[in-house]
Amino acid sequence: MKYEELLYKLNKIGIALSKERNYEVLLEKILTEARSFTRAEGGSLYIREGQELLFLVSQNDKLPENKGLRGLRIPLSSNSIAGYVGMTGELINIEDVYKLPEGTPYKINLSFDQENNYRTHSMLLVPLQESGDQPIGVLALINAKNIAGEATSFDPRYEPLVHSLASQAAVALRNAQLHGELKDAYLDTIFRLSRAAECRDMDTANHLERISLYSTILAEEMGMSPKFVENIRYASPMHDVGKLGVPDSILLKPGKLTDEEFNEMKNHTIFGAKILSDACSEIITISEEIALTHHERFNGKGYPNGISGEDIPLSGRIVALADVFDALASKRCYKDAWSIENVVAHIKKESGQHFDPKVVEAFENCLERILKVREEYSIHKAQSI
Amino acid sequence: MKYEELLYKLNKIGIALSKERNYEVLLEKILTEARSFTRAEGGSLYIREGQELLFLVSQNDKLPENKGLRGLRIPLSSNSIAGYVGMTGELINIEDVYKLPEGTPYKINLSFDQENNYRTHSMLLVPLQESGDQPIGVLALINAKNIAGEATSFDPRYEPLVHSLASQAAVALRNAQLHGELKDAYLDTIFRLSRAAECRDMDTANHLERISLYSTILAEEMGMSPKFVENIRYASPMHDVGKLGVPDSILLKPGKLTDEEFNEMKNHTIFGAKILSDACSEIITISEEIALTHHERFNGKGYPNGISGEDIPLSGRIVALADVFDALASKRCYKDAWSIENVVAHIKKESGQHFDPKVVEAFENCLERILKVREEYSIHKAQSI
Numbered sequence: 001m002k003y004e005e006l007l008y009k010l011n012k013i014g015i016a017l018s019k020e021r022n023y024e025v026l027l028e029k030i031l032t033e034a035r036s037f038t039r040a041e042g043g044s045l046y047i048r049e050g051q052e053l054l055f056l057v058s059q060n061d062k063l064p065e066n067k068g069l070r071g072l073r074i075p076l077s078s079n080s081i082a083g084y085v086g087m088t089g090e091l092i093n094i095e096d097v098y099k100l101p102e103g104t105p106y107k108i109n110l111s112f113d114q115e116n117n118y119r120t121h122s123m124l125l126v127p128l129q130e131s132g133d134q135p136i137g138v139l140a141l142i143n144a145k146n147i148a149g150e151a152t153s154f155d156p157r158y159e160p161l162v163h164s165l166a167s168q169a170a171v172a173l174r175n176a177q178l179h180g181e182l183k184d185a186y187l188d189t190i191f192r193l194s195r196a197a198e199c200r201d202m203d204t205a206n207h208l209e210r211i212s213l214y215s216t217i218l219a220e221e222m223g224m225s226p227k228f229v230e231n232i233r234y235a236s237p238m239h240d241v242g243k244l245g246v247p248d249s250i251l252l253k254p255g256k257l258t259d260e261e262f263n264e265m266k267n268h269t270i271f272g273a274k275i276l277s278d279a280c281s282e283i284i285t286i287s288e289e290i291a292l293t294h295h296e297r298f299n300g301k302g303y304p305n306g307i308s309g310e311d312i313p314l315s316g317r318i319v320a321l322a323d324v325f326d327a328l329a330s331k332r333c334y335k336d337a338w339s340i341e342n343v344v345a346h347i348k349k350e351s352g353q354h355f356d357p358k359v360v361e362a363f364e365n366c367l368e369r370i371l372k373v374r375e376e377y378s379i380h381k382a383q384s385i
Numbered sequence: 386m387k388y389e390e391l392l393y394k395l396n397k398i399g400i401a402l403s404k405e406r407n408y409e410v411l412l413e414k415i416l417t418e419a420r421s422f423t424r425a426e427g428g429s430l431y432i433r434e435g436q437e438l439l440f441l442v443s444q445n446d447k448l449p450e451n452k453g454l455r456g457l458r459i460p461l462s463s464n465s466i467a468g469y470v471g472m473t474g475e476l477i478n479i480e481d482v483y484k485l486p487e488g489t490p491y492k493i494n495l496s497f498d499q500e501n502n503y504r505t506h507s508m509l510l511v512p513l514q515e516s517g518d519q520p521i522g523v524l525a526l527i528n529a530k531n532i533a534g535e536a537t538s539f540d541p542r543y544e545p546l547v548h549s550l551a552s553q554a555a556v557a558l559r560n561a562q563l564h565g566e567l568k569d570a571y572l573d574t575i576f577r578l579s580r581a582a583e584c585r586d587m588d589t590a591n592h593l594e595r596i597s598l599y600s601t602i603l604a605e606e607m608g609m610s611p612k613f614v615e616n617i618r619y620a621s622p623m624h625d626v627g628k629l630g631v632p633d634s635i636l637l638k639p640g641k642l643t644d645e646e647f648n649e650m651k652n653h654t655i656f657g658a659k660i661l662s663d664a665c666s667e668i669i670t671i672s673e674e675i676a677l678t679h680h681e682r683f684n685g686k687g688y689p690n691g692i693s694g695e696d697i698p699l700s701g702r703i704v705a706l707a708d709v710f711d712a713l714a715s716k717r718c719y720k721d722a723w724s725i726e727n728v729v730a731h732i733k734k735e736s737g738q739h740f741d742p743k744v745v746e747a748f749e750n751c752l753e754r755i756l757k758v759r760e761e762y763s764i765h766k767a768q769s770i
Contacts, residue, residue, distance in 0.1 A: 003389060004388060004389065004392065007389065007392035007393070007395075007396070008392070008545075008549075010392075010396060011392070011395060011396060011399065011549045011553075012549075014396065014399045014400070014403075014553065015399070015515075015516075015549070015552050015553050015556055018399075018403040018553070018556045018557065018560065019515065019556050021560070021563075130400075130404065131400075160393075164393075164396045164397075164400070167400050168396075168399065168400050168403070171400055171403045171404050172403065175403065175406070175560060175564075178406070178564070179560075179563070179564060179567070181666070182564070182567055182568065182571065183567065184665065184666065185571070185664075185665075185666030185667075185668050185669065186567065186570070186571045186574070188664055188665070188666055188669060189571070189574065189575060189578075189666070189668070189669060190574060190578070192660055192661060192664075192669065193574075193575070193578035193579065193582065193623070193626060193660075194578065195660075196582065196626055196629045196660045197578065197581065197582060197629060238574075238578070241578060241581050244581045244582060244629075247633055248632055248633040248634070249633070275577055275578075275580075275581045276577060279573055279577075280569065280570075280573070281566070281569065281570030281573055281574070282570075283570050283574070284570065284573060284574060284577065
């Protein structure tokens with residue numbers, strides 16, 4: 001391939017990498033693109049964590065996929081070639097790893113070849129590095145092939161190009177990571193503040209995490225867009241913030257509420273929607289919708305507005321089911337948890353009455369995933385606030 | 386410059402653009418890089434909003450900076466050349482805008498030249514566009530110069546390169562925008578949920594926005610890092626979430642609290658820290674620190690732990706001052722707002738007692754900005770929840 005064409009290709013790869021915001025997908029994409037660019041039979045990607053490299057992705061046309069190595073840790077040191085590149089930031093191009101010249105400043109571990117009955121010949125190792133910074137990882141490419149598919153060495157002309165690709169990859173990884181961290185922090189904040197709001201009635205523990213995940217699973221099962229799924233995941237934990245507007249005397253009352261008290265309790269839907277009103281962000285707008293409508297019923301017998309069918313936003317119809325499922329399937333101070341059989345029977349019976357039949361259908365189809373979440377978020381992660 | 390060198394340069398620009406996460410800085414950088422790449426005397430950048438282009442940045446080596454045009458709206462139509470490019474996604478390279486051939490499908494408005502006594506010769510217009518998508522904006526480059534600095538036309542060889550640069554720019558803009566939107570949504574959520582929590586004692590209205598901005602300004606004035614400044618901006622609104630753990634009977638009591646009640650009230654610091662404990666995100670960790678320590682005093686006479694001096698985290702020392710300033714300078718149901726002179730005198734008197742002298746010094750230096758925030762967040766943006 002002509003050098004100009006390679007440079008063009010490099011540009012295209014750069015754009016494709018910066019477009020990808022999913023960290024895991026990005027890791028695979030970097031390795032795939034780098035291998036196709038250099039015509040390498042295999043390769044691996046390591047990300048630095050402190051003074052170690054974390055082995056994350058490996059690809060090889062000749063070997064079956066091997067995820068077993070994922071998470072393996074290699075110290076930054078000259079005891080391995082990847083560790084050496086991560087430590088020094090040098091690019092290393094080796095013609096044959098079995099014929100290293102005298103005085104090579106790093107060691108090569110060939111146990112991988114022995115264990116997999118594989119023969120590594122050429123290697124090209126590049127630091128993943130924004131200009132001037134410490135490497136954030138290492139890209140290792142193995143066994144260059146010429147156009148005829150025969151083993152060859154990595155053309156030194158590739159070196160600056162692969163260096164540039166690795167910089168682009170480092171920036172893209174950093175962006176995806178920052179974006180992911182911000183999302184995680186956001187979600188964590190929503191949970192903490194919403195949980196704090198709900199914890200005045202101490203029934204909750206992991207209630208909100210479960211509602212969020214149940215709603216996410218239901219939306220996925222119904223084939224909703226990734227955007228909708230993400231929005232409902234973030235928005236659903238805020239469905240009951242309006243309870244902040246309900247006085248302690250009603251919210252924490254041990255016995256049965258009077259009609260008047262129950263009416264005031266119902267206002268948490270309206271108060272919640274008010275707290276979340278007039279937002280620019282989609283997540284808050286959807287949480288407003290959910291706060292207002294998650295006690296409506298498909299047959300029109302819910303509150304606060306008694307709307308029915310598809311007049312109730314889909315988000316509200318989904319959270320309605322998730323909320324009731326969780327209430328019935330959990331122990332509360334005034335009742336035991338129902339058996340799953342009874343809960344499922346109740347929800348099926350309420351299809352078209354309390355619940356949207358389409359949501360009930362999705363619920364039946366993804367019951368297994370829902371029960372897994374229930375399991376996970378009732379024992380291991382119990383919170384004590 | 387050789388074509389290969391141009392391709393290299395393009396790669397470097399691509400990496401630099403994807404690194405920039407600040408939207409405003411990025412806009413300027415795209416135009417600067419594109420002008421330097423094509424040796425253009427001037428240029429402008431438009432971003433699409435619905436069926437219009439928003440004029441955002443303009444640069445010209447021969448003209449004084451003109452921010453007056455910022456925000457000007459141009460419809461997507463053939464009535465202007467930028468509107469035409471935004472509508473069709475075509476790249477347009479014109480040798481002389483005063484000699485357009487017959488049948489040109491767009492009009493050119495030359496009033497800019499007349500008003501500024503400027504002569505536009507060549508123009509190169511490129512859609513800002515991720516491959517296949519609708520353009521998100523238009524990049525317009527004006528008056529190409531050769532190495533000697535003489536007017537020339539844009540070399541057609543540049544076209545695919547500038548096209549590639551524009552794709553890279555589009556991706557970077559989209560990333561910066563998404564990141565910005567996520568941050569805005571996050572901040573909005575923190576305000577709404579924290580405000581809801583505080584609103585049980587209806588004194589607050591814009592209290593939290595003001596605390597957040599006062600703390601931000603103080604941290605900036607003290608020369609803290611941008612990261613610290615951003616963290617305190619996000620974390621400070623959560624300083625009183627622990628009030629959720631204080632019963633209505635104490636929180637909403639009209640008269641003076643008994644000693645016992647006051648002790649229970651003080652626990653909102655501990656309860657708040659508990660709500661925010663053991664987080665992975667920096668923002669929440671700092672908000673935990675603030676929740677716990679914003680009632681400590683520099684002389685050790687505060688609560689809950691009676692720590693003093695620099696044992697109190699800086700974030701807590703800053704929010705302590707911001708919180709007291711706001712309480713004194715605002716009207717509450719049981720008191721009028723103090724005059725600013727009295728508030729400032731009180732804070733200066735408490736330097737080294739209640740407050741860290743360094744924070745008091747910063748406060749005096751940035752009083753003007755603080756008063757501007759106070760002004761802005763007490764009248765115009767009053768909230769009613």
